[in-house]
Amino acid sequence: MSLRLCILGSGSSGNCTYVASATTAILVDGGLSAKAIATRLEKIGASLEQVKGVCLSHEHSDHIAGLKTLQSKYAIPLFANEGTIQGLKNSKDLAALAWQKFQTGSAFEIGDLNIEPFSVPHDAMEPVGFVITCGAESIGIVTDLGIPTALVRERLKNCNAIVLESNHDEEMLMNSQRPWQLKQRILGRQGHLSNVRAAAMLAEIAGPHLQRVFLAHLSSECNRQDVAWRATRDALARAGHTHITISMTFPNQVSEIWTAA
Numbered sequence: 001m002s003l004r005l006c007i008l009g010s011g012s013s014g015n016c017t018y019v020a021s022a023t024t025a026i027l028v029d030g031g032l033s034a035k036a037i038a039t040r041l042e043k044i045g046a047s048l049e050q051v052k053g054v055c056l057s058h059e060h061s062d063h064i065a066g067l068k069t070l071q072s073k074y075a076i077p078l079f080a081n082e083g084t085i086q087g088l089k090n091s092k093d094l095a096a097l098a099w100q101k102f103q104t105g106s107a108f109e110i111g112d113l114n115i116e117p118f119s120v121p122h123d124a125m126e127p128v129g130f131v132i133t134c135g136a137e138s139i140g141i142v143t144d145l146g147i148p149t150a151l152v153r154e155r156l157k158n159c160n161a162i163v164l165e166s167n168h169d170e171e172m173l174m175n176s177q178r179p180w181q182l183k184q185r186i187l188g189r190q191g192h193l194s195n196v197r198a199a200a201m202l203a204e205i206a207g208p209h210l211q212r213v214f215l216a217h218l219s220s221e222c223n224r225q226d227v228a229w230r231a232t233r234d235a236l237a238r239a240g241h242t243h244i245t246i247s248m249t250f251p252n253q254v255s256e257i258w259t260a261a
């Protein structure tokens with residue numbers, strides 16, 4: 001069986017992504033309650049008992065809500081880099097968990113999944129994206145990033161499926177009631193990626209091997225599903241990439257499931 005990918009939940013209320021090979025299942029981030037994760041896994045025919053690890057991208061609250069229970073109740077190993085673990089020090093419960101440390105830039109294995117964490121620009125201690133590979137297939141996951149750096153583009157460009165933040169529509173953000181400082185943070189180099197920037201990067205790196213794109217971490221106030229979808233669809237079409245399916249992700253329900261063709 002090929003790699004399987006499903007975004008169990010995405011947005012500022014909680015992020016959690018499921019990736020599995022025939023023999024190994026993992027989660028990227030645990031930002032939903034363990035109960036919600038269990039329920040959503042059941043919906044796609046999986047279970048927490050099969051999960052061999054959670055890889056944490058960074059310490060922000062929308063990525064960590066379920067971690068304590070995932071370890072204490074289900075004995076699931078948690079993987080993070082030193083900066084992220086340091087970033088959790090204010091939350092004594094979480095810092096005290098048994099962490100498996102990975103190094104940003106160095107690949108590691110969980111079962112037959114090869115996981116490569118790489119640095120992304122975002123206002124956390126040591127934020128990373130992941131490329132997860134099994135055999136000839138790979139998935140790239142980057143849900144919080146201010147700008148698409150050369151490193152991010154390089155890492156994502158050979159993936160068969162990409163989960164990428166398409167956070168906001170810049171006009172909707174500027175017209176929103178949010179405080180000026182927050183707007184500046186979101187728009188900044190270490191904030192969140194807009195629809196137009198996500199779309200432009202995807203159009204630039206897409207090739208024949210890219211089958212599926214999931215647009216993730218949509219702002220509930222400053223974005224709309226159809227606006228984000230159209231931005232990426234139009235950019236891919238302009239670049240001649242009409243073979244790529246664009247799927248959406250949701251705060252309260254699972255996404256479509258992608259399986260490598």
Ligand SMILES: [Zn+2]
Binds near residue numbers: 060124
């Ligand atoms: Zn974040």
Ligand SMILES: [Zn+2]
Binds near residue numbers: 012063143144217
């Ligand atoms: Zn986030």
